[in-house]
Amino acid sequence: MIPYGRQDIRQDDIDAVVDVLRSDFLTQGPAVQRFEVAVASAAGATHAVAVNSATSALHVACIALGLGPGDILWTSPVTFVASANCARYCGAGVDFVDIDPATGNMCPARLEEKLERAALAGRLPKIIVPVHLGGLSCDMAAIGALAKRHGVRIIEDASHAIGGSHRGEPVGNCRFSDITVFSFHPVKIVTTGEGGAAVTNDAALASHMARLRSHGITRDPELMTHSPDGPWYYQQRELGWNYRMTDLQAALGHAQIARLTDYVARRNALAERYDSILEAMPVARPGRHKDSRSAFHLYVVRVPAGQHRRVFEGLRDAGIGVNLHYIPVHLQPYYRDLGFSGGEFPEAERYYAEAISLPLFPTMTEATQDEVAGVLAGLLDR
Incomplete structure (x- = not known):
């Protein structure tokens, strides 16, 4: 059977994973941070937060942008269900914007019409999730301008699109969005086995997403409600999840992203x-x-x-x-x-x-x- 997609694993990838297996850290170690730096660089963004899947990245991105009950998220109907499910995880509603038949991506003209109607009805979405189907960026300049006009936040679902570009700049640079999400599933452009990342130029959003991926816990004294009780101290500031990426996955991804x-x-x-x-x-x-x-x-x-x-x-x-x-x-x-x-x-x-x-x-x-x-x-x- 000729598959529709297949990972490319080379000796460099194997060596990188073996090095981690022989190290002191299989998770929550330095390999994750190295991978995050590489992802941010590839995307032309300031910050990257590595997680265990692109679905997790979408979830923490929505929470970081304040999506919750009573809010609405709009996305494309032609996408994997995770692009919509992330809103449901937050207790929010979902609606869709039809596609441009020429590209399969969210149609800016349909989006403009729908935003105008929603503005008149007082029912604008809180977040729009354009999906870069197949690796082709949506018209983010047009979508970004519409979102800015109506005060709507944007998460780019670029699960297919790391390494692509829009207006000569890398997909993920967040020029026209708040956060961009990538997938590193085996059939994607580069792989970590399972894994994802959220990139942003907003330090506060990055810090919040990093906290959410690890149970909502912080060890930063500046983020605590009172001074630490001692060097062992941590605080759970909010409800988070265990969405961490392992060092094994990150090492594989770091080797892959070099190619x-x-x-x-x-x-x-x-x-x-x-x-x-x-x-x-x-x-x-x-x-x-x-x-x-x-x-x-x-x-x-x-x-x-x-x-x-x-x-x-x-x-x-x-x-x-x-x-x-x-x-x-x-x-x-x-x-x-x-x-x-x-x-x-x-x-x-x-x-x-x-x-x-x-x-x-x-x-x-x-x-x-x-x-x-x-x-x-x-x-x-x-």
């Missing part, structure tokens, strides 16, 4: 080659944005809706592990039970009826890519 530029370059080269091979086929290739360079975590094509299931199953039957990213969140039973229904976000539902993620990973050979394209061509009606 970030090469990984993204290879993904882009493979995407450009797919573009060329598929040009004559009746499929829509991934959209681009003139101001952004995708990290190409995913290469998503759109086939005619009437052929979608047959082509998907035909590829799987041929040993090609295609996938579908994603089932629109508002169609999930949990969100239907909250009042959402089919037909509310038509572009997202049209995307779902047509999208297939083809295999794409840095170690993929051109021969494997030709095999994928050949099988796809044989399944499509002309």
